[in-house]
Amino acid sequence: MTGNSIEAMVGGEKRTFAAMELPRPFLEWQSEARMRMFKAMTQGGAGQVRVQPAHLPVLATWDAGDGAGDFPVNLSTRGMGILPKADKLAHYTSSLERARAESAGRPIQETLPARLRAMEAFYVNVDNFDTRLLGGLDIFEGQTAKNMEHNPRVALLYTGEAPKYPSFQFNAVVEKVLPGNPHYQFLLAARELFATDAFHVHQDRYPFGYICKIVEIKDKTPFAHAASRSRPAGHPGGPPGGLDGK
Numbered sequence: 001m002t003g004n005s006i007e008a009m010v011g012g013e014k015r016t017f018a019a020m021e022l023p024r025p026f027l028e029w030q031s032e033a034r035m036r037m038f039k040a041m042t043q044g045g046a047g048q049v050r051v052q053p054a055h056l057p058v059l060a061t062w063d064a065g066d067g068a069g070d071f072p073v074n075l076s077t078r079g080m081g082i083l084p085k086a087d088k089l090a091h092y093t094s095s096l097e098r099a100r101a102e103s104a105g106r107p108i109q110e111t112l113p114a115r116l117r118a119m120e121a122f123y124v125n126v127d128n129f130d131t132r133l134l135g136g137l138d139i140f141e142g143q144t145a146k147n148m149e150h151n152p153r154v155a156l157l158y159t160g161e162a163p164k165y166p167s168f169q170f171n172a173v174v175e176k177v178l179p180g181n182p183h184y185q186f187l188l189a190a191r192e193l194f195a196t197d198a199f200h201v202h203q204d205r206y207p208f209g210y211i212c213k214i215v216e217i218k219d220k221t222p223f224a225h226a227a228s229r230s231r232p233a234g235h236p237g238g239p240p241g242g243l244d245g246k
């Protein structure tokens with residue numbers, strides 16, 4: 001990424017995309033949803049985490065190979081995180097790594113408050129966030145990984161909780177990041193901090209990380225569109241209370 005432009009190889013051709021900023025309502029939702037989750041964990045332990053829509057979007061990739069068949073789109077649920085701004089990346093990575101090191105060998109319930117405090121220090125303030133990037137770690141090296149290798153254009157769909165149902169599609173160009181890369185190390189530190197708590201699928205290794213550089217944004221939040229139309233509650237595009245049929 002150089003300034004506002006992102007270069008990527010697509011089908012053997014060099015393409016250039018314009019970088020975009022994640023919308024403020026999305027960033028605020030990310031902060032609020034994580035802080036709510038951390039509070040619930042502080043009060044009731046890690047077992048409180050049953051769903052995490054702010055952390056688990058659907059990632060769509062495209063199989064451009066000969067065997068793609070009639071349905072080349074591949075979908076997978078992915079744990080995705082916000083990344084710190086470049087000038088704060090090293091600081092938050094070391095503070096998460098330190099919290100983990102200090103917890104090593106102690107009972108997970110006893111160390112949970114300190115681990116949560118380390119995460120809260122980052123997620124509490126939207127100004128800590130890199131507004132152009134989202135990142136995740138690949139575990140299984142499956143179809144998603146194969147597709148991203150051949151075609152770095154991906155789409156993420158986030159859908160949040162009632163009553164607002166924040167929902168966004170982000171089209172992005174992915175960059176693979178390997179162990180040692182500062183973004184990979186932050187994603188790893190954030191994930192490892194809760195690696196042994198109940199809600200995580202336990203993993204021994206993460207072969208690579210991927211940074212999604214945002215190039216297109218579609219606000220799919222239903223009620224954001226309602227203001228411009230007048231539809232009764234209960235109808236798609238109508239005010240809150242409509243989507244669940246109540």
Ligand SMILES: Cc1cc2nc3c(=O)[nH]c(=O)nc-3n(C[C@H](O)[C@H](O)[C@H](O)COP(=O)(O)O)c2cc1C
Binds near residue numbers: 056077079080138140
């Ligand atoms: C709640 C949940 C979280 C997941 N998080 C990740 C993740 O962070 N990284 C990953 O590689 N796979 C993750 N998976 C697994 C993927 O959804 C999927 O099974 C995997 O990518 C294999 O599918 P594919 O061959 O289409 O890529 C997660 C699955 C679920 C249900």
